Structure formats: structure tokens, C-alpha cells
Amino acid sequence: MADDKLQRVFEEIDNSRERTIADLQSIVQIPSVTGDEGAVQARVEQMFAERGLEIDRWETSREETEPYFEHVGDQPRYDGRPNVVGIRKGSGGGKSIMLNAHVDTVDPGDPSFWTYGPHSGHVDGDLLYGRGSCDMKGGLVTYLAALDALQAAGIELAGDVQIASTVGEEDGGFGALGTILRGHRADAVLITEPTKLAAIVAQGGSAVCRLTVTGKSAHGAMRNSGVSAIEKFIPIFQDLMAFEAERNEQLSHPLYDHMENKIPISFGTLHAGDWQSTVPETLVAEGRVGLLPGEDMKDFQEQVRQRIMAVAEADPWMRDHPPKLEWVSGQFSPAETKPDEPFPQAVIGAHERVTGEKPSIEGAPYGADMRLFIEIGGMPCLMYGAGDVAVAHQNDEHISITDLQTATKTVAALLMDWCGTR
Numbered sequence: 001m002a003d004d005k006l007q008r009v010f011e012e013i014d015n016s017r018e019r020t021i022a023d024l025q026s027i028v029q030i031p032s033v034t035g036d037e038g039a040v041q042a043r044v045e046q047m048f049a050e051r052g053l054e055i056d057r058w059e060t061s062r063e064e065t066e067p068y069f070e071h072v073g074d075q076p077r078y079d080g081r082p083n084v085v086g087i088r089k090g091s092g093g094g095k096s097i098m099l100n101a102h103v104d105t106v107d108p109g110d111p112s113f114w115t116y117g118p119h120s121g122h123v124d125g126d127l128l129y130g131r132g133s134c135d136m137k138g139g140l141v142t143y144l145a146a147l148d149a150l151q152a153a154g155i156e157l158a159g160d161v162q163i164a165s166t167v168g169e170e171d172g173g174f175g176a177l178g179t180i181l182r183g184h185r186a187d188a189v190l191i192t193e194p195t196k197l198a199a200i201v202a203q204g205g206s207a208v209c210r211l212t213v214t215g216k217s218a219h220g221a222m223r224n225s226g227v228s229a230i231e232k233f234i235p236i237f238q239d240l241m242a243f244e245a246e247r248n249e250q251l252s253h254p255l256y257d258h259m260e261n262k263i264p265i266s267f268g269t270l271h272a273g274d275w276q277s278t279v280p281e282t283l284v285a286e287g288r289v290g291l292l293p294g295e296d297m298k299d300f301q302e303q304v305r306q307r308i309m310a311v312a313e314a315d316p317w318m319r320d321h322p323p324k325l326e327w328v329s330g331q332f333s334p335a336e337t338k339p340d341e342p343f344p345q346a347v348i349g350a351h352e353r354v355t356g357e358k359p360s361i362e363g364a365p366y367g368a369d370m371r372l373f374i375e376i377g378g379m380p381c382l383m384y385g386a387g388d389v390a391v392a393h394q395n396d397e398h399i400s401i402t403d404l405q406t407a408t409k410t411v412a413a414l415l416m417d418w419c420g421t422r
Contacts, residue, residue: 009149024404025121028119028121034167035075035171041057041081041165051148057082057085059080062075081167083164083179086165090159091422093420095188097162097414098373099411101164102136102165103165116129118397130397133397134194134391135194135387135389138192138194138386138404139191142411156422159418159419161415171330185377190382191381202293204263204364204365207332210326214282217281227317228279230273230283232283232323236308247263262292262365305325349417350410353413354406359384370382
């Protein structure tokens with residue numbers, strides 16, 4: 001691509017900085033916890049319409065996703081959760097691309113713990129604050145700003161561009177799956193998850209589980225006549241931590257070996273008992289167990305089951321009252337795109353043209369929609385975007401506006417290179 005063309009696009013991006021900030025604020029200020037994305041998608045559709053994009057808006061039904069429940073889980077609701085795809089047709093002859101971003105967020109928690117409020121969109125220096133600013137509404141805005149700049153610079157792309165604004169990523173990828181089942185396809189998919197401007201070509205997997213441990217209730221003053229489900233859970237948990245350590249020692253992947261814990265096991269919720277002076281007869285723990293690209297989900301789930309049951313078999317009570325292990329919600333299989341393939345090389349080259357340096361090539365330990373586009377959609381996919389996942393899901397979530405602008409320029413350069421220009 002001609003340097004003067006690219007420079008004109010970069011200048012347009014710099015000139016539109018305030019509009020980019022305003023667009024991001026407008027969607028950060030709309031709550032969109034997973035399952036309640038309708039209002040923010042209405043705003044996204046409006047932004048697509050303002051830019052003259054061809055729009056496809058639909059709701060995915062339970063019947064459509066039922067064959068894929070293992071991947072995305074059953075949903076608490078299906079209505080009022082539209083996916084929105086905006087399409088800009090190319091002049092023809094170029095490669096197509098899908099630009100994906102999810103608009104659902106995790107719950108912001110207690111607003112009093114936030115400096116500026118979870119939906120403020122407040123700008124302090126170079127940082128814009130709010131739930132979803134980093135994960136990953138900022139990524140959606142980079143797509144719009146890149147298309148705006150290309151149009152303002154008078155550059156027409158040869159290949160088609162689809163911007164897919166999807167729901168339900170935080171709970172398994174219901175929206176991304178719905179987009180694939182709707183028939184949306186492209187020669188490659190970019191997801192602007194917060195990667196600190198690294199090219200993420202592999203994502204780890206996570207098997208989401210519910211473990212129910214049964215004890216025997218008794219008055220707390222007569223503890224020895226009961227069996228505490230909490231006390232029975234403890235050796236299971238300790239053995240799973242040992243299992244995690246063993247796997248970290250034994251398993252290797254070049255994109256993950258530098259990590260302190262490349263395949264973490266973590267329980268996020270724990271509920272036991274129903275009265276403070278009663279020995280708890282039931283404990284329910286829910287969490288995730290991690291796996292590396294290249295591992296098979298079914299085989300790994302069986303390994304976890306065997307590990308838990310081995311602990312139970314060694315305990316006289318649990319031998320007769322075995323714990324119950326269930327795989328719930330969406331199961332995030334690991335996935336990867338080889339970094340030397342054409343699409344990762346195009347993203348790497350676009351970043352280098354913007355910054356003068358090659359981006360870091362990394363693997364992510366978390367699950368993402370990337371695996372659905374690769375495994376079910378059959379499309380090469382990677383993640384690249386502004387923001388740091390370390391501040392996602394936390395109080396005072398934020399994103400750097402400077403990095404947002406850099407990511408926008410990378411997206412614009414990628415579109416010119418990958419899709420071609422007329």
C-alpha cells in the first residue's frame with residue numbers, strides 16, 4: 001500500500017480522536033451485563049446506520065444452538081438479546097474480513113468501590129473508565145473509527161468488511177455461535193480483545209464445572225455425629241491444586257511456558273450449609289479448570305473426574321456418598337492459529353507499520369470466542385486490541401486512549417492490506 005494513502009488515514013484517525021472517545025462513552029454508559037444486552041445493541045445498530053452499513057439484526061433461538069450446548073451452554077433467556085452485524089461491501093476482488101467484538105460485560109459489583117462509577121465513561125488523562133471500556137467495547141469502537149478514517153481519506157476497499165457485535169461471550173460465546181449459524185463468513189476474523197497490542201494466536205481452554213459434595217447434618221454442638229461437607233471438600237480441593245502443579249510441570253507449549261501458571265484451576269463460588277450452628281450436609285463449588293491448546297476437552301474432563309473420584313475412593317464416607325461432578329455452562333475448548341499463516345502475518349505487518357516494531361506473539365490463558373470461529377466457523381482467527389485484560393472484570397476498569405488510537409490505526413492498515421484497495 002502507498003505510504004501517502006496510509007498517512008492520510010492515520011491523520012484522519014488522529015483528527016477523529018474526540019469522536020472515538022464519545023462513541024466509546026456512549027456504549028460504556030449503557031449497562032450490558034451478559035443476558036441484558038438489548039439496550040446497548042440498539043445503540044450499536046444506530047452507530048452502524050449512521051455510517052451507512054448494511055445491517056443484519058437477529059435473535060438466536062434455543063433450538064438453533066441446542067446441538068452446541070456443550071460449547072456455549074443453555075441460556076437463561078434468548079429473547080431481547082440481538083446480535084448486530086454491519087456490512088460494508090467492497091468493490092470486488094479482495095479478501096473479506098469479519099471484525100468481531102462482544103458487547104456483554106460482567107456485573108460491575110458495588111458502585112461505591114469505583115472511583116468514577118461503573119458506567120461513567122469518565123476520562124482522566126489518557127484513561128477512559130467504565131465497565132466494558134477495556135473488555136471489550138473499546139475494541140468495537142476501533143473498528144468504526146478505522147472505517148470512518150478510510151472513508152474520509154477516500155479509500156475504497158476491495159474486500160467485504162463485516163463488523164459483528166455479539167452477545168453472551170462472558171458465558172460461553174452464545175452470540176459468536178449465533179453469528180456463525182446465521183451464515184456470516186469471511187476469509188479471516190479479528191477479535192479486538194484487550195491484548196495490550198500483542199497478537200494473540202492461541203487461547204487456552206477452560207472446562208467449567210459444578211462439584212457437589214454430600215455430608216450429614218447435625219447440631220453444631222454435636223459435630224462428631226455429623227459429617228461436614230466442607231471438610232470433605234478440602235482434600236478434593238488440595239488434590240486439584242496438586243494436579244494443577246503437576247500439569248504445569250509436565251505440559252509444555254512455546255506460547256505458554258513463560259507463564260507462572262499456564263493452566264490454572266480456580267473455584268469462583270462456594271456455597272455450603274444453611275444455618276450457622278448446623279453441620280453442613282451439602283457443599284456446591286463452581287469453577288474452571290484450564291487446559292492448553294492441543295489438549296482434547298473430553299479427555300481432560302475425564303482426567304479431572306478420575307482425580308476427584310480417586311480422593312473420594314480413599315475416604316470411607318465419600319466412597320459410599322461420592323461427590324457429583326457436572327460440566328455446566330459453555331466449555332471453552334483451546335484453539336490456535338499458526339503465527340506464520342497469512343492472516344497473523346497480515347496483523348503483525350499492520351502493527352509494525354503503525355509502531356515501527358513487530359508486536360509480541362502470545363497465547364492467552366483464558367477462553368474466548370476465538371475458538372468458535374476456528375472450530376465451528378472454519379475461519380482463521382486471532383485476537384489483537386488495546387487494553388489490558390488484567391484490569392478487565394475489576395473495579396475501575398479502564399482503557400488507554402493512546403493505545404485505542406494505535407489499535408485503530410492497526411485495524412485500518414490491516415483492512416487496506418488484507419482486503420485490498422481499489
